[in-house]
Amino acid sequence: MTAVLDSLQQGRQAVQPALRAALDRLDPTSRSIAYYHFGWTDLDGNPASAGGGKAVRPALALLSAEAAGAQPSAGLPGAVAVELVHNFSLLHDDLMDGDTERRHRPTVWAVHGAASAILTGDAMLSLAQEVLLDGDGPGAIAAARLLSEAVNELIRGQVLDVAFEQRNDVTLDECLDMAAGKTGALLSASSAIGAVLAGAPRETVDALAGFGADLGLAFQLVDDLLGIWGEPATTGKPVYSDLRARKKSLPVTYSITHGGAIGRELAEWLAAPEEPGEDGVRHAADLIEQAGGRRWALDEAHRRMAAGQQKLTDAEVPDRVREDLLSLARFIVTRES
Amino acid sequence: MTAVLDSLQQGRQAVQPALRAALDRLDPTSRSIAYYHFGWTDLDGNPASAGGGKAVRPALALLSAEAAGAQPSAGLPGAVAVELVHNFSLLHDDLMDGDTERRHRPTVWAVHGAASAILTGDAMLSLAQEVLLDGDGPGAIAAARLLSEAVNELIRGQVLDVAFEQRNDVTLDECLDMAAGKTGALLSASSAIGAVLAGAPRETVDALAGFGADLGLAFQLVDDLLGIWGEPATTGKPVYSDLRARKKSLPVTYSITHGGAIGRELAEWLAAPEEPGEDGVRHAADLIEQAGGRRWALDEAHRRMAAGQQKLTDAEVPDRVREDLLSLARFIVTRES
Numbered sequence: 001m002t003a004v005l006d007s008l009q010q011g012r013q014a015v016q017p018a019l020r021a022a023l024d025r026l027d028p029t030s031r032s033i034a035y036y037h038f039g040w041t042d043l044d045g046n047p048a049s050a051g052g053g054k055a056v057r058p059a060l061a062l063l064s065a066e067a068a069g070a071q072p073s074a075g076l077p078g079a080v081a082v083e084l085v086h087n088f089s090l091l092h093d094d095l096m097d098g099d100t101e102r103r104h105r106p107t108v109w110a111v112h113g114a115a116s117a118i119l120t121g122d123a124m125l126s127l128a129q130e131v132l133l134d135g136d137g138p139g140a141i142a143a144a145r146l147l148s149e150a151v152n153e154l155i156r157g158q159v160l161d162v163a164f165e166q167r168n169d170v171t172l173d174e175c176l177d178m179a180a181g182k183t184g185a186l187l188s189a190s191s192a193i194g195a196v197l198a199g200a201p202r203e204t205v206d207a208l209a210g211f212g213a214d215l216g217l218a219f220q221l222v223d224d225l226l227g228i229w230g231e232p233a234t235t236g237k238p239v240y241s242d243l244r245a246r247k248k249s250l251p252v253t254y255s256i257t258h259g260g261a262i263g264r265e266l267a268e269w270l271a272a273p274e275e276p277g278e279d280g281v282r283h284a285a286d287l288i289e290q291a292g293g294r295r296w297a298l299d300e301a302h303r304r305m306a307a308g309q310q311k312l313t314d315a316e317v318p319d320r321v322r323e324d325l326l327s328l329a330r331f332i333v334t335r336e337s
Numbered sequence: 338m339t340a341v342l343d344s345l346q347q348g349r350q351a352v353q354p355a356l357r358a359a360l361d362r363l364d365p366t367s368r369s370i371a372y373y374h375f376g377w378t379d380l381d382g383n384p385a386s387a388g389g390g391k392a393v394r395p396a397l398a399l400l401s402a403e404a405a406g407a408q409p410s411a412g413l414p415g416a417v418a419v420e421l422v423h424n425f426s427l428l429h430d431d432l433m434d435g436d437t438e439r440r441h442r443p444t445v446w447a448v449h450g451a452a453s454a455i456l457t458g459d460a461m462l463s464l465a466q467e468v469l470l471d472g473d474g475p476g477a478i479a480a481a482r483l484l485s486e487a488v489n490e491l492i493r494g495q496v497l498d499v500a501f502e503q504r505n506d507v508t509l510d511e512c513l514d515m516a517a518g519k520t521g522a523l524l525s526a527s528s529a530i531g532a533v534l535a536g537a538p539r540e541t542v543d544a545l546a547g548f549g550a551d552l553g554l555a556f557q558l559v560d561d562l563l564g565i566w567g568e569p570a571t572t573g574k575p576v577y578s579d580l581r582a583r584k585k586s587l588p589v590t591y592s593i594t595h596g597g598a599i600g601r602e603l604a605e606w607l608a609a610p611e612e613p614g615e616d617g618v619r620h621a622a623d624l625i626e627q628a629g630g631r632r633w634a635l636d637e638a639h640r641r642m643a644a645g646q647q648k649l650t651d652a653e654v655p656d657r658v659r660e661d662l663l664s665l666a667r668f669i670v671t672r673e674s
Binding site: 025026027029088092114115119123126129134140148149151155158160162 | 453470
């Protein structure tokens with residue numbers, strides 16, 4: 001795992017100056033809010049190093065350029081762009097979800113108000129495209145197209161997520177489709193954008209994009225498991241937190257739709273109007289286990305990881321780069337460090 | 338004026354199918370919200386023709402292609418893109434400003450909630466770039482860059498507008514700069530994007546962009562005058578509405594910064610903590626008049642229109658197209674029909 005942390009560290013060091021340069025094009029207000037969001041300044045605007053996330057998407061983008069035989073630097077505009085899009089979505093999601101804390105710090109909307117979160121997010125989304133369009137290689141416009149499609153998918157996934165909260169008849173396929181949009185699309189684009197910028201052939205790009213989409217699904221499945229049975233120390237959330245919020249996550253949806261009588265009991269529990277008690281959430285977790293939802297999610301995550309690995313092998317991605325991509329993928333999915 | 342209305346009508350007829358085709362790429366939820374926002378459906382999703390605005394930006398984009406000697410259709414992707422960006426900003430602005438009504442119908446956030454307004458706006462912004470990047474001409478990437486910069490300026494202007502509400506020391510230059518971003522940038526891009534798509538020389542593009550920026554300032558000046566002395570029948574707002582909201586608009590800021598003792602009296606009135614009464618707003622309007630703010634705004638609007646006209650003449654835009662652009666500009670500024 002040390003190698004992965006080194007590679008993430010190197011990625012952050014390579015990307016941060018370019019990310020800062022991009023953000024410095026914003027108006028002073030949006031820039032200072034962005035600096036706070038990335039953990040580079042504290043609430044008073046003083047320098048800080050709160051750690052603005054692990055920056056796994058930029059690391060994927062740089063490796064993606066190497067997968068196409070180019071220098072990591074060829075993927076740099078893509079690395080900056082995917083990190084901007086990821087953080088655009090965090091700014092807007094935190095507001096929509098009413099989340100007041102991220103990375104152990106108050107969220108932007110909670111500190112600066114809704115308008116600041118909306119506008120800074122909008123500015124980052126627009127800036128992401130600008131960074132790519134500033135490039136003059138033949139890959140620039142293709143990379144901008146790739147990112148545009150990923151953003152549309154990301155938004156589509158988020159729209160479905162919001163809509164599913166109001167529904168009791170979501171199928172497993174719908175839930176997988178939502179996760180592919182919300183989580184898979186940007187990890188897929190991150191894994192392919194460096195190769196696109198490097199002018200890689202279609203098959204290489206498709207393989208990398210497919211690997212990233214598989215990684216996204218595997219990550220979401222494990223994230224959903226952690227949301228139910230996760231260690232608070234690892235996840236930063238109390239155990240059973242997703243059940244307390246009655247979130248129709250992938251293991252829950254599998255259990256409801258494939259768990260027969262146990263699944264129906266779980267569905268009734270989810271639809272009950274009263275606030276769930278501590279015994280209730282523990283019982284619901286047991287139902288998911290009995291209905292096979294936990295087992296399925298773990299097996300499906302392994303299947304996705306294996307499928308992603310196979311795509312890299314088929315595309316003849318150089319051994320060293322493939323190993324780095326797989327180590328990073330395992331790190332992202334398991335969150336061990 | 339009939340010619341302008343004909344040209345707007347033709348513009349809408351040319352652009353609407355392409356706009357619909359673009360919106361049809363969105364997920365069904367965002368698409369149906371967009372249809373409602375554009376006035377194509379009612380709250381129940383049934384077909385309607387509520388009129389989704391005058392579509393002056395698409396009309397400018399089509400004329401802009403003609404200004405470069407191309408067919409209007411060369412500007413079509415640009416026309417769709419600027420209309421998408423305009424409506425992205427309306428969706429987010431209505432939410433941030435808490436406005437519950439637009440074009441005599443409930444706003445999207447008021448009907449569908451904040452998350453829908455944020456996500457549908459995000460989707461339109463991303464879609465605008467996608468529409469341009471779908472083009473394969475050499476102008477496509479230049480048009481995408483132009484739009485990106487305009488979006489950044491638009492957001493910068495909106496950020497300044499929000500920030501100015503908390504300040505009592507805004508200068509006239511700052512206020513003009515804010516209007517150039519919030520109102521001028523997208524009208525400027527609309528006036529140039531067709532020429533960019535048609536591969537026009539730099540001087541033509543710059544002249545058209547400059548004309549659009551002048552038009553934007555003139556529009557904002559007149560809009561600010563209407564916000565104080567406008568006829569409710571024309572503006573849809575009660576007389577003195579901007580004074581009631583104590584908005585530091587351009588004529589107000591001019592009066593405060595250039596009106597000597599009268600300006601200081603106006604500044605004190607604006608800073609007073611109590612809710613302004615009917616006599617108070619009438620008195621404030623008189624102060625603006627006495628301080629020369631009304632006269633200045635009207636004169637400045639005329640100067641901007643003349644400057645814009647001169648740019649079109651210098652750039653040798655064909656007579657017929659120049660006349661059409663100027664008629665459209667006068668229509669936008671005066672809102673007479």
